[in-house]
Amino acid sequence: MRGHTLSTDQLEQLARQAVHILPGTAAAPVILTCEHASWAVPEPWGNLGLDEASLTDHIGWDIGAGAVTTALAERLGAPAFLAGYSRLFVECNRMPSAPDFIAPLSDGVLVPGNQNVSPAEKSLRKKLAFDPFHQALEQHLEGVTALPRPPVIVSVHSFTPRMAGQPRPWPVGVLWKGDGRFPRAVAQALEGQGITPVGRNQPYDPGAGETMTVDIHAVARKLPHVIFEIRNDLLGDTAAANQWANRIANSLLAALPGLPAAGTGGIQPELWYKPLAAERTDN
Template sequence: MRRLPTQDTAGTGIADAPSAPGPDDFPPFERIAGDARPGLLLICDHASNAIPPAYGSLGLPPAELERHIGYDIGAAGVTRGLAARLGSPAVLSCFSRLLIDPNRGEDDPTLVMRLSDGAVVPGNRHADAAEVEQRLARFHRPYHRAIEAEIAGARTAGIVPAIFSVHSFTPVWRGVPRPWHVALLWDNDPRFARPLIEALEAPGDLIVGDNEPYDGALRNDCLFRHGTARGLPHALIEIRQDLIADARGQAEWAERLADLLPAVLARPELHDITWFGSRTGPVAPI
């Protein structure tokens, strides 16, 4: 579900709309029902570039919201394709990362961006603590509660879910081409990420990054909150955006990942709730 924002006419970034719409006026997340038994939960933090009508376009022209600063291009299509192929549950955000970033902890200074890759965001310029709290309550927290509900449902059924977060990255950053086709980000639990890296590297046709072009060690981010803090296996995949910019590329990557994920998910260490890892192997259980 990709929804473009409503343009404001006064240049303020805020459209003529009620100042406090209820949660039903703009859904903060999309849930795709699925079978938890295979032990996989898909999430997509930056699925949409939509802005709730009350916020207009945040003062940005539509072209800016179509860029990577508005959402992770192609990530939603890959997530939905994977969910369909594997029958797995999925939770996707329905709001742009420029409104508030669901992949950031509530204490992160980049939670509401005022400047993003050279673009000033007028609608965020005066976002004070009260406004940030309002966005947390309406959008950020409901998205995370939806993830928590999926995890709780799996755990009630005796299932240890592996959390797979789907993202994408720009082919060029500040004039420098990025060589990787795909990368896995992780912090101190290699159970899910390392086998995925090995499976992606095995055919020999991909340059696979290990914590490239970003580092997965971001305290209080989405996977820290739902994976690390719970001792659940988790990994964040970054796919280069030019490879998944259209429906064909998204389908190809969904198919590629659907082919290799079942074997990785079959590894017994992924389903041990007492296991907590470091980059060198198991340490104390949590």
């Protein structure tokens, strides 16, 4: 088992790198998550037997999603939780019991370091990468869900233009489980910015499978939520990431006032949102 010779201090250091937290402001009614923000793998596991080109492709992370999340957090002053390790080391958006929690195969690519993973190694990886991310989010939510205005969970992802040989034409998808009123308003606001077609529960339907963050942190708490999936060929550089952060921020700002909030008559963005001095798409 890789990692079995690491000291307690080394294990704690690796666990600290499993989640990057942007604190945001207490007044922001949006909490951002990015479960596939990084393609990094803890040093003892090398590259899981993959070459860097494979690990940095879409199977290893959501290309550009971390950059969009970071820019969106700055734009909205929202707290954000970004996973620090590759989805191939541990899939933070799946239950530990899921077959792809440590995927031996991803989009037809064999992952050598994920073959025949023992229960002990699975437990260690969970402790290093999965638990710190979800515990940090859980701790934050425990401090804010009792407020009169519960937060909206916003999960940011990207997707490959083709999957299993099939083209995926949507520039962006808006996904949800259960009550779709808020996500549909978000999708309509994106279309109002001239973005078409906007996928609704596309490029996949989260209702057909597990989405750990939404299932456990949003649905279980009856919190409103929305998942953004941006096609990764549209996220080639910082300017593109900033442009999509602006588009998503504008869609949320348009939809939030219609979201009921106990005792407030609805969320009022002007009470918490302060425009940045540099709201541009070219930086």
